[in-house]
Amino acid sequence: MNDTMIDVEDFRREARAWIAANLEPRERVRAGRVVGEVTTHEQIDEARALQRKLFDGGYAGISYPAEYGGRGLTPAHEQAFREEAAGYVTPDFGVVGVVTMGAIGRSIAEHASPEFCRRHIPAILRGDEMWCQFYSEPEAGSDLAGIRTRATRDGDRWVISGSKIWSSGAYLADWAMCLARTDWDVPKHRGLTWFAIPCDAKGVTIRQIRQINGGAEFCEEFLDEVEVTEDDIIGEVNRGWAVTQTMLVYERGAGETATPTEPRALAPDLVALARRVGRIEDPAARQAIARAHINDYAQFHLGRRIADRLEHSHNPDHAVAAYSKLAAGVYTPLRARLGMEIGGPAALAWAIGDEAEGRPALDYLNGRRISIAAGTNEVQRNGIGERVLGLPREPSFDTNKAFNEVLRNARNWDGKVG
Numbered sequence: 001m002n003d004t005m006i007d008v009e010d011f012r013r014e015a016r017a018w019i020a021a022n023l024e025p026r027e028r029v030r031a032g033r034v035v036g037e038v039t040t041h042e043q044i045d046e047a048r049a050l051q052r053k054l055f056d057g058g059y060a061g062i063s064y065p066a067e068y069g070g071r072g073l074t075p076a077h078e079q080a081f082r083e084e085a086a087g088y089v090t091p092d093f094g095v096v097g098v099v100t101m102g103a104i105g106r107s108i109a110e111h112a113s114p115e116f117c118r119r120h121i122p123a124i125l126r127g128d129e130m131w132c133q134f135y136s137e138p139e140a141g142s143d144l145a146g147i148r149t150r151a152t153r154d155g156d157r158w159v160i161s162g163s164k165i166w167s168s169g170a171y172l173a174d175w176a177m178c179l180a181r182t183d184w185d186v187p188k189h190r191g192l193t194w195f196a197i198p199c200d201a202k203g204v205t206i207r208q209i210r211q212i213n214g215g216a217e218f219c220e221e222f223l224d225e226v227e228v229t230e231d232d233i234i235g236e237v238n239r240g241w242a243v244t245q246t247m248l249v250y251e252r253g254a255g256e257t258a259t260p261t262e263p264r265a266l267a268p269d270l271v272a273l274a275r276r277v278g279r280i281e282d283p284a285a286r287q288a289i290a291r292a293h294i295n296d297y298a299q300f301h302l303g304r305r306i307a308d309r310l311e312h313s314h315n316p317d318h319a320v321a322a323y324s325k326l327a328a329g330v331y332t333p334l335r336a337r338l339g340m341e342i343g344g345p346a347a348l349a350w351a352i353g354d355e356a357e358g359r360p361a362l363d364y365l366n367g368r369r370i371s372i373a374a375g376t377n378e379v380q381r382n383g384i385g386e387r388v389l390g391l392p393r394e395p396s397f398d399t400n401k402a403f404n405e406v407l408r409n410a411r412n413w414d415g416k417v418g
Helices: 008-022 041-057 075-085 094-111 114-126 240-251 268-276 283-312 318-347 355-366 377-388 403-413
Strands: 131-134 150-154 157-168 175-181 192-198 204-208 218-229
Touching (some): 008 041, 041 094, 094 240, 157 175, 268 318, 268 355, 318 355
Parallel strands (some): 131 175
Antiparallel strands (some): 150 157, 157 218, 175 192, 204 218
């Protein structure tokens, strides 16, 4: 059967048979996996081998274009595979895999040249290339268009210098998508260009940042006259904001649901916690579990509804993806707090090496991450108000000013010159 015509349920049956024959069942399905648990190159290499098995079987990049190694099917087919594979061991690249297969891979497929896509997308889908984002900077976080990393043309090459920060999993990545300023004489959104940079290139320094949860998945990078070529450009020179908009859409959950499958069971992780601390019959604990389940269910169907709208609309407004991101940013810390309320003191201390007992505290420490990463809750509300609801834009003094003029004015305001 032609892949472009295969029915979702026929595909599901095909996938179910392949999964049973080729993947190992999980001994214990985890109720709440925290992205970032994969932290070593050895774990990445193990995942690469399994990813290659998926690729060879036709189950990597299910909704990626067929000409670049995918199947060319729909997000519904992708979701069907996730549901069927939920009880099996699948490739786990941690946060660097989420970034690679999601926002980066999709942005490359939509904006890079066919030659660039043929060179990199099959390698991504095979697991040969893991990517990260050289994106935010110490002076450009929520104001992503205000970056100052500089890319200067030098004959048939580009030379890039600057610094980046908050790059998820960069120390495990093979390549980076790097946003740099290539024209300082135009407004800040117009003079940007995306480049592909090997993470082991000369002049690239990557340092991990220790976090409150004890992990170090985020990194900072220093770029000291890193050389790339025209072949490493993603999209068009000085038109990088278009690529950025696409990347933000995928970062904020377009095409994805809140969880792989509909959450029918009552918050399994919180039920297990209540049972462990002897509060399974406690009315307050039961009410907290019910609240968590209601919100899990609502968040899942919000994501599903947005994905369906984007998939079936003739002219989709991708700004609606901000609803999913905002919901996650608001609800994730609340859910983490419910775990602490149920567990009490037992949620704050646990036996060394007991992953299940340590999960509530880790979830609490990680809880506010999603309300900041990929745009704060406030940024999402602005985007929804202006781009979805049509409310007036906030006043901006630098919309039509050349970026170098904006920087000069900023120095004057700070009293550094003049």
